[in-house]
Amino acid sequence: xxxPARERARRALAALRTMIPxxxxxxxxxxxxxxxxxxxxxxxxxxxxxxxVTPALFETYPDASAMSKAEPEEIFPFIRSVTxxxxxxxxxxxxxxxxxxxxxxxxxxxxxELVKLPGVGRKTAQVVASVAFNRDALxxxxxxxRVANRLGITSHAPTPIAVxxxxxxxxxxxxxxxxxHLLILHGRYTCIARRPDCSSCAAKPDCLYFERLxxxxxxxxxxxxxxxxxxxxxxxxxxxxLKERTDRYGTVQAACTxxxxxxxxxxxxxxxxxxxxxxxxx
Numbered sequence: 511x512x513x514p515a516r517e518r519a520r521r522a523l524a525a526l527r528t529m530i531p532x533x534x535x536x537x538x539x540x541x542x543x544x545x546x547x548x549x550x551x552x553x554x555x556x557x558x559x560x561x562x563v564t565p566a567l568f569e570t571y572p573d574a575s576a577m578s579k580a581e582p583e584e585i586f587p588f589i590r591s592v593t594x595x596x597x598x599x600x601x602x603x604x605x606x607x608x609x610x611x612x613x614x615x616x617x618x619x620x621x622x623e624l625v626k627l628p629g630v631g632r633k634t635a636q637v638v639a640s641v642a643f644n645r646d647a648l649x650x651x652x653x654x655x656r657v658a659n660r661l662g663i664t665s666h667a668p669t670p671i672a673v674x675x676x677x678x679x680x681x682x683x684x685x686x687x688x689x690x691h692l693l694i695l696h697g698r699y700t701c702i703a704r705r706p707d708c709s710s711c712a713a714k715p716d717c718l719y720f721e722r723l724x725x726x727x728x729x730x731x732x733x734x735x736x737x738x739x740x741x742x743x744x745x746x747x748x749x750x751x752l753k754e755r756t757d758r759y760g761t762v763q764a765a766c767t768x769x770x771x772x773x774x775x776x777x778x779x780x781x782x783x784x785x786x787x788x789x790x791x792x
Contacts, residue, residue, distance in 0.1 A: 515680040518716055519663045523685065525713040526692040529700070533691030535641050538564060542617040542642035543574050543609075549637050550601055550629045555593040563589050574615055577606035601629025619643040633670070640687045648686040650674045652791045653697025659789035660701060662718030670791060703790070719786060727773065727782045735777035740764075744771035759787040 513521070527533075536557040539545040544564070551560045567588040571577035577585070582599040589595045589602075605627040609617060617638065618624050624635035636649035650658075650670040654677075658664045664676040681689050700707050706719070714720040733741050738748030747768050755765040755772060763772045764783055774783050 513662070513716060515663055515665075515676065518661065519677075519680040519689075521716045522661045522663060522713045523681070523689055523692060525711075525716075526696050528712050530692055530695050533688055533695055535637070535691065536695075537561065542619075542638065544568055545642050546605065546617050546624075546627075546630070546634075546638050547577075547602060549634045550605065551589060551592050551598055553593070553598075553629075553634070559592055563592060571606075574606045574609040574617070577602060578610045580606075598629065604628035605630065617642065620645070621647065637690075640690065644687075646683050646686050648674060648677055648681070648690050650677070651694060652703075653695075653701075654690060654693045655791050656703060656789050657693045657697040657701050660706070660717060660719035661713060662716075719788070722786045726784055726786070727775070729782075730775055730780040733775060733777040733780055737777070739777060740783070741775045741777050742766040742769060742771055743773040743775060745769040748777070749774075757787075761785055761787045 535545075537545065537548040537552060538561045539548050547567070548560050548564055551563070567585070570588065571580060571585070580603055582596075582603045585599040585602050586595055589598055592598060608627055609615060612626075613623070619639065619642070621632070621635045621639050624630055624638055625632060633649040633651055636647035639645035640647040640649070650673045655670055655673050658673050658677055659667065663680050664673050667673045667676050677689065678686065696713075700711055708714050708717075708720050708723070711717070711720070727743060730741075734748070738750050740749040740752060741747070742749060745766060745768055747766065749767060751767060752764040752774065753767050755763050755770065757763050757772065763785055764774055765772050766774060772784055775781065776783050
């Protein structure tokens with residue numbers, strides 16, 4: 511019997527707490543302004559890279575007042591090694607200027623006001639509101655999106671906003687912020703995109719992705735690779751060319767050109783080539 515989303519979330523978070531006892535942001539900051547700048551810089555960039563550039567940036571521009579006086583061209587050299595430095599230098603200058611002009615020199619503490627700042631979308635606003643001001647928020651980035659779907663806490667949720675809504679229904683409000691950090695850190699270090707480390711994951715007993723992996727056909731050692739690159743386990747034919755089919759989960763699979771079956775094996779490794787449904791932010 512399938513677990514309800516709330517029970518699956520409860521079990522998953524309990525397991526992740528054993529792996530990540532102190533979940534928190536890895537972006538270095540000392541106040542809400544530094545956090546805001548760091549989160550803007552972290553878009554499609556690693557926290558490690560952001561933490562390398564912010565010390566010199568904050569030494570020169572320690573607050574919104576100082577940064578508001580800078581032109582984007584002056585900020586650019588400090589952040590040239592992060593992704594999209596041209597746009598981000600404009601966002602930093604624009605956000606600092608708006609904070610001084612519209613918010614009395616202080617970073618706003620609620621999401622509707624934060625999203626008015628240049629370079630600040632829903633995810634960034636929720637991170638700042640949660641971490642800097644202890645607001646209940648559950649921002650969804652690529653890691654949270656992937657892990658929530660893999661664990662089965664969310665289902666048929668094709669966009670970050672859909673994942674966010676389902677997570678907020680499944681997880682008690684007072685646990686949203688903690689859940690965000692647990693999911694993102696698990697996705698960053700264990701449940702990584704290409705090769706998740708299921709062997710060391712405490713959440714695998716209730717993980718839908720792991721369950722599906724274990725249902726794949728066993729590796730075969732009776733195949734003759736001289737007869738073709740692939741073997742169909744349904745009709746028994748060896749094949750060199752395959753076609754594509756979309757399975758019931760919406761995953762594009764290789765299929766036999768003869769019988770249309772997706773029960774195919776790589777004759778070199780003996781492993782099934784069937785893909786387990788996985789999840790990426792498009």
